Amino acid sequence: MKIATWNVNSLNVRKQHVLDWLAQSGTDVLCLQELKLPDEKFPRADLEAAGYRSWFTGQKTYNGVAILARDTLSVDEADVVRNIPGFDDPQQRVVAATVDGVRIVSAYFPNGQAPDSDKFAYKMQWLDALQAWLRTELQRYPKLALLGDYNIAPEDRDVHDPAKWEGQNLVSPQERAHFAQLIELGFVDAFRRFEQPEKTFTWWDYRMMAFRRNAGLRIDHILLSPALAETCTSCEVDRTPRTWEQPSDHTPVVAVVD
């Protein structure tokens, strides 16, 4: 099963990119973030025509997440979850579903803005809630994948210019400690299980010709539970959609699991 995550920065604008990329990548399960549309505007019919069913939770203007699954895969409707249970939050950042026996979580972690801001405090609270929930999810679903825009670059090698970024949002010690806590829960960073090209990133600022300079960060990740990690045979960043006309500032991350 080929699983992937992609922050599309408006599904309205990127719908055709998503359809094109699904067709050319052969992805079975695609997690999307930053839909930036309310549920009634979700292009469910277009995706169904392309052979994918959708589970999502959206809102106007901001946030919004989805899971698309090839319609040949079995999905247990009864255990689809929207938002982190017990964490009251108007921001739509999490959707989870079980696809062919694999628990899939599509997550859009808060940006945090700056380490001394209210938004950063919210990011920390959100991370605490996520971790507490995942602890129980891991027990319930031995095969679990957490895919999404984490808004955390876990290590300096995930940053194009670590000196320039030191202490800033997305790379701060507090954020990295949260990522490390997920690893302590048993999660495995699928990308790091394999040999990778140096300076592989998943996001590049729209400004400053950042993509052309490869001035990016690796902030989109696929973490796998121990049992699922055992089955993982590849994980790659696919830069091609970032080269297309009017691209998202993020590009997909893809893994193959069983």
Added chain:
DNA sequence: ATGGCCGCTTCAAGCGGA
């Protein structure tokens, strides 16, 4: 050296992103 983009709201300029 600085900051330079993009999408959304709704038609203008501000917010949020990262």
